[in-house]
Amino acid sequence: MESVLKIEHMSKKFDDLIVLEDINLSIDKGEVVVIVGSSGCGKSTLLRCINGLEDIDEGQVLLDGETVNPGNRNLTKSREKIGMVFQSYDLFPHKTILENAILAPMKVQKRSRKDAVEEAMRLLDRVGLAERKDSYPRQLSGGQKQRVAIVRALMMDPEVLLFDEVTAALDPEMVREVLDVILDLAKQKRTMLIVTHEMSFAKAIADRILFLDDGRIIEDSDPKEFFTSPATERAKRFLRTFEYEK
Amino acid sequence: MGFEVIFKGKNFIRLLSGLCVALRISVISVAISIVLGIVVGMLMTLKKPVINAVTRVYLEIVRIMPQMVLLFIVFFGFTKMTGSNLSAELSSIIVFSFWGTAEMADLVRGCLISIPVIQYESSKALGLSRLQTYVYVIIPQIIRRLIPLSINLITRMIKTTSLIMMIGIVEVLKVGQQIIEANRKSAPKAAFGVFAVVFLLYFLACWPISCLSKYLEKKWEN
Ligand SMILES: Nc1ncnc2c1ncn2[C@@H]1O[C@H](COP(=O)(O)OP(=O)(O)OP(=O)(O)O)[C@@H](O)[C@H]1O
Ligand SMILES: [Mg+2]
Numbered sequence: 001m002e003s004v005l006k007i008e009h010m011s012k013k014f015d016d017l018i019v020l021e022d023i024n025l026s027i028d029k030g031e032v033v034v035i036v037g038s039s040g041c042g043k044s045t046l047l048r049c050i051n052g053l054e055d056i057d058e059g060q061v062l063l064d065g066e067t068v069n070p071g072n073r074n075l076t077k078s079r080e081k082i083g084m085v086f087q088s089y090d091l092f093p094h095k096t097i098l099e100n101a102i103l104a105p106m107k108v109q110k111r112s113r114k115d116a117v118e119e120a121m122r123l124l125d126r127v128g129l130a131e132r133k134d135s136y137p138r139q140l141s142g143g144q145k146q147r148v149a150i151v152r153a154l155m156m157d158p159e160v161l162l163f164d165e166v167t168a169a170l171d172p173e174m175v176r177e178v179l180d181v182i183l184d185l186a187k188q189k190r191t192m193l194i195v196t197h198e199m200s201f202a203k204a205i206a207d208r209i210l211f212l213d214d215g216r217i218i219e220d221s222d223p224k225e226f227f228t229s230p231a232t233e234r235a236k237r238f239l240r241t242f243e244y245e246k
Numbered sequence: 247m248g249f250e251v252i253f254k255g256k257n258f259i260r261l262l263s264g265l266c267v268a269l270r271i272s273v274i275s276v277a278i279s280i281v282l283g284i285v286v287g288m289l290m291t292l293k294k295p296v297i298n299a300v301t302r303v304y305l306e307i308v309r310i311m312p313q314m315v316l317l318f319i320v321f322f323g324f325t326k327m328t329g330s331n332l333s334a335e336l337s338s339i340i341v342f343s344f345w346g347t348a349e350m351a352d353l354v355r356g357c358l359i360s361i362p363v364i365q366y367e368s369s370k371a372l373g374l375s376r377l378q379t380y381v382y383v384i385i386p387q388i389i390r391r392l393i394p395l396s397i398n399l400i401t402r403m404i405k406t407t408s409l410i411m412m413i414g415i416v417e418v419l420k421v422g423q424q425i426i427e428a429n430r431k432s433a434p435k436a437a438f439g440v441f442a443v444v445f446l447l448y449f450l451a452c453w454p455i456s457c458l459s460k461y462l463e464k465k466w467e468n
Pocket of ligand 1: 014
């Protein structure tokens with residue numbers, strides 16, 4: 001398998017707080033990697049360091065062999081190859097759904113409007129929101145907004161997609177519609193890095209599970225193995241918090 | 247009722263030109279305030295202690311000092327201190343811009359900090375450059391919030407120009423008083439009519455502006 005994303009000896013500090021320590025990771029094309037771990041262990045920071053939203057203190061992130069972080073002037077070029085969807089709704093409120101989707105393709109990739117609109121409509125249709133193209137974000141439900149955010153990220157045709165707890169702010173009945181879209185992306189062999197607290201979803205979608213604890217990857221394993229017999233005590237305890245006993 | 251004096255001689259023309267003086271001073275001051283206010287407002291979001299201290303003091307001065315006191319300080323004070331003459335109109339523009347810049351800066355600061363960080367971050371994640379982020383994402387959102395607020399400031403400025411007659415500028419209210427004085431014998435009740443017309447002129451100057459504001463607010467509601 002050919003590796004798309006490579007992280008070498010990456011460390012990240014906030015002042016004196018070490019948030020990520022010596023992270024090494026290689027992700028293959030088409031692989032779906034799910035990152036789990038307790039709150040505050042550094043999952044969001046890991047994703048933010050990968051697409052350059054945070055500077056890193058040591059090491060480097062490579063996409064197709066090119067350094068994307070630590071950044072240089074050309075960082076925007078490589079950043080457009082890494083799509084990201086956040087936990088909180090981040091659509092542009094003054095633009096319609098369609099305009100949200102076509103802004104970056106037109107301004108960053110300089111694609112024609114006609115071309116961008118065509119693709120946006122195709123993708124919106126795929127997530128069941130084609131008829132809402134002229135709505136504004138505030139007229140949509142949380143689940144619909146997240147599906148649009150996914151479309152907007154897909155419009156740049158990224159090589160890697162990062163998802164940071166994209167369902168965490170949603171009402172339970174809306175979680176499914178968003179996760180289905182991500183499952184669909186997995187079927188299309190998209191390379192994805194997913195942070196989630198939905199364990200059954202993680203089990204269903206992951207090719208590989210990373211367990212992050214206190215800024216380190218302490219398990220990197222097959223999902224079956226991770227969920228049935230985790231190697232570390234920390235992971236066992238973490239998984240137990242999702243079980244209920246009478 | 248006193249309306250007859252309005253159209254006597256050149257009275258109406260004089261009232262209109264008085265209004266023009268007031269509007270000219272407000273328009274120039276508003277233009278200066280918007281430009282400087284945006285700059286100062288952006289400086290205020292940089293979180294630099296020195297800039298913060300200076301702008302805090304500046305805003306407090308503007309808040310505490312009545313505009314009339316500022317006018318007297320600039321118009322009479324400057325003349326006393328330097329011996330040279332500052333025209334009344336220039337003094338008014340300085341004072342109105344000083345005041346307007348402070349208020350505008352505060353509005354701009356408020357709008358800027360009300361834009362969530364995630365808007366900058368998701369733009370960045372989509373590959374938009376810093377400039378593109380401002381042009382297509384941040385500034386359009388700021389303008390939508392700023393315009394209704396700044397229109398309120400503009401109308402307040404136009405109204406406050408009635409103070410500038412205190413330093414000898416013949417604006418619309420002053421012309422009104424002059425007309426009343428001049429016709430004290432022939433039309434002792436002219437005051438009501440004259441002030442009614444002055445009221446109407448202020449109204450006609452401010453009303454279209456607030457209509458525009460309402461229209462834009464409606465249009466951008468989505
Ligand atoms: N901008 C920042 N400045 C200082 N500390 C930060 C900053 N962002 C995150 N941290 C700290 O870094 C650590 C990791 O945060 P991070 O958000 O990556 O955790 P997480 O695993 O995503 O948690 P959660 O599951 O709650 O989202 C936390 O201790 C957090 O307080
Ligand atoms: Mg997080």
